[in-house]
Amino acid sequence: MSRKADPTIRGRLLAAARAEFSAHGLDGARMGNITARAGVSKGTFYLHFRSKEDAFEEVANEFFSAFFGxxxxxxxxxxxxxxxxxxxxxxxxxxxxxxxxxxxxxxxxxxxxxxxxxxxxxxxxxxxxxxxxxxxxxxxxxxxxxxxxxxxxxxxxxxxxxxxxxxxxxxxxxxxxxxxxxxxxxxxxxxxxxxxxxxxxxxxxxxxxxxxxxxx
Incomplete structure (x- = not known):
């Protein structure tokens, strides 16, 4: 039985990814830094996102949603x-x-x-x-x-x-x-x-x- 993704953890991962991308860019961002900031394992990251690029796109969409709000x-x-x-x-x-x-x-x-x-x-x-x-x-x-x-x-x-x-x-x-x-x-x-x-x-x-x- 597959584990369910916790939405509160997803929010922490997005906040951590945003901080990491802002500091180091997409190419320079490290998966380990994102998961460490969020206080989760890399395995937990993959419950929510397919890749670092996938997380970046979601952070970008959050940015756009706030802008158009x-x-x-x-x-x-x-x-x-x-x-x-x-x-x-x-x-x-x-x-x-x-x-x-x-x-x-x-x-x-x-x-x-x-x-x-x-x-x-x-x-x-x-x-x-x-x-x-x-x-x-x-x-x-x-x-x-x-x-x-x-x-x-x-x-x-x-x-x-x-x-x-x-x-x-x-x-x-x-x-x-x-x-x-x-x-x-x-x-x-x-x-x-x-x-x-x-x-x-x-x-x-x-x-x-x-x-x-x-x-x-």
């Missing part, structure tokens, strides 16, 4: 009857929390973004990027349907630009030795989108002028 409920927010200023404020809060998450988890995030050498790792990052673009496109479609986004804008192209810009900013954030002013950068991004892509009516409700602010 910050986007939960945005569709409901965008379709609500709340004032545009309230919606923008909530979007800013969620985006800020998402970027703060990347900074807090930068050791593992850097490994994911910069250490994707194997086809399996590259597939994870490509799927992550595609999902970001898909979610952004969904949000833009809602805004356009509700008359907040200029009707002539191709939302797929705009989503590609936004997702590509996010990818670049995330890589800079993850590799930075010092924490950037994330809130300032995010405010500049939101203002850029609002000034360039929203309807005059939406800008008026947001209190955004069509002319750039004076530099004096």
């Amino acid at each position: 910050h986007l939960d409920g945005i569709e409901a927010l965008l379709t609500s009857e709340r004032e545009p200023t309230e919606v923008l404020s909530e979007l800013h809060r969620r985006d800020l929390a998402m970027l703060e998450f990347l900074w807090t988890e930068r050791d593992f995030g850097r490994l994911l973004f910069e250490g994707a050498r194997s086809p399996r790792q590259r597939h994870l990052i490509e799927a992550f990027a595609a999902r970001i673009q898909e979610r952004v496109e969904q949000f833009l479609a809602i805004d356009q349907a509700r008359g907040r986004l200029l009707p002539g804008i191709d939302i797929r192209t705009l989503a590609q630009f936004i997702a590509g810009g996010f990818d670049r900013y995330a890589r800079v954030l993850l590799s930075s030795p010092n924490k950037p002013d994330i809130e300032r950068d995010l405010h500049a991004f939101h203002e850029f989108i609002c000034r360039g892509c929203t309807t005059p009516e939406c800008q008026q409700m947001l209190g955004i002028g069509t002319e750039p602010a004076s530099s004096s």
Whole structure:
């Protein structure tokens, strides 16, 4: 009769694997270190994962789930009857929390973004990027349907630009030795989108002028 995998031990193994991967990368991580951190035997490890690579993929999926958790409920927010200023404020809060998450988890995030050498790792990052673009496109479609986004804008192209810009900013954030002013950068991004892509009516409700602010 085969032994059953204990879910509490699985959680300890995942936490140990995450710490080991963050410290040494996928290639440098040692199975013995993971099991020692978790306080289990190697045999116990194989009750839960087929290989070190299998554990890495599960840790990566946990990372992605936590990241996308910050986007939960945005569709409901965008379709609500709340004032545009309230919606923008909530979007800013969620985006800020998402970027703060990347900074807090930068050791593992850097490994994911910069250490994707194997086809399996590259597939994870490509799927992550595609999902970001898909979610952004969904949000833009809602805004356009509700008359907040200029009707002539191709939302797929705009989503590609936004997702590509996010990818670049995330890589800079993850590799930075010092924490950037994330809130300032995010405010500049939101203002850029609002000034360039929203309807005059939406800008008026947001209190955004069509002319750039004076530099004096």
